Amino acid sequence: MDIQKLSPRLGICGQVELSNIPEIVQAGYRLLVCNRPDDEERGQPGFTEVAEAAQSAGLATLYLPIAGPSDFARQAPAMAEAMRTASGPVLAYCxxxxxxxxxxxxALAP
Structure with a gap:
């Protein structure tokens, strides 16, 4: 799993697999944000599946799918709030x- 740290409290990565959850928790992340719509690609784990595994490992989850350009403006306020209120580092994926x-x-823009 390749996590790119944008800051000490924020990281991004590609598709999270269920087997990645322990690594994410061990890396210190406390909130996992899914920006990938369900069923975007055949065989990808759906958000519910990832969320159940994450939550059972003590990781909070949030679903903010980005399917098209208009979704960025619509989801940015919720992402900003999540980053502001998370109990620790946030990892977002698509x-x-x-x-x-x-x-x-x-979300970080003024």
């Missing part, structure tokens, strides 16, 4: 990490 990076940038 297919490659690109949408998560753009959403985090939008």
């Amino acid at each position: 297919r490659s990490g690109a949408r998560s990076s753009m959403l985090c940038t939008a």
